[in-house]
Amino acid sequence: MENYEIVYLSSLLNEKAGDFIQEELKKYGYAELKMAHGDIFHTLFEAGELSAKEIAERTRRSKSTVSELVDRLVKLGYVRKKPDPVDARGVKVSLTEKGVAFEAVFRKISEDLSKKILSALGHEELKTAEKIMRKLTSNF
Secondary structure (H helix, E strand, C coil): CCCCCHHHHHHHHHHHHHHHHHHHHHHCCCCCCCCCHHHHHHHHHHHCCEEHHHHHHHHCCCHHHHHHHHHHHHHHCCEEEEECCCCCCCEEEEECHHHHHHHHHHHHHHHHHHHHHHCCCCHHHHHHHHHHHHHHHCCC
């Protein structure tokens, strides 16, 4: 079987993107945040208040991972938790004022990362790359 580097290269891209994000977070004064928090922020920016279960489903992360990430964001003052009125065992998660204020920086970093990645590809190459990545990830 021929040895392809697709897994290595996709991992390397993820690592380089993570390094870029961490540097940008430091630059903007948000060094306490980690790349993993991005999924939580993105989901809450789009939907507002959600249950922890809904966040887990939308981010395709385990409930325990989401709980850890949310708990950290609560300690940092970016999100709040309150009991879920529909599910006695669940919680609702929403952004605090600090979390809402972070959205502009989040969007800027996301835009800059996209520009950096997309500057290496033409329009057709980008469409092909996305199609291939979707196909590869659908196998898992």
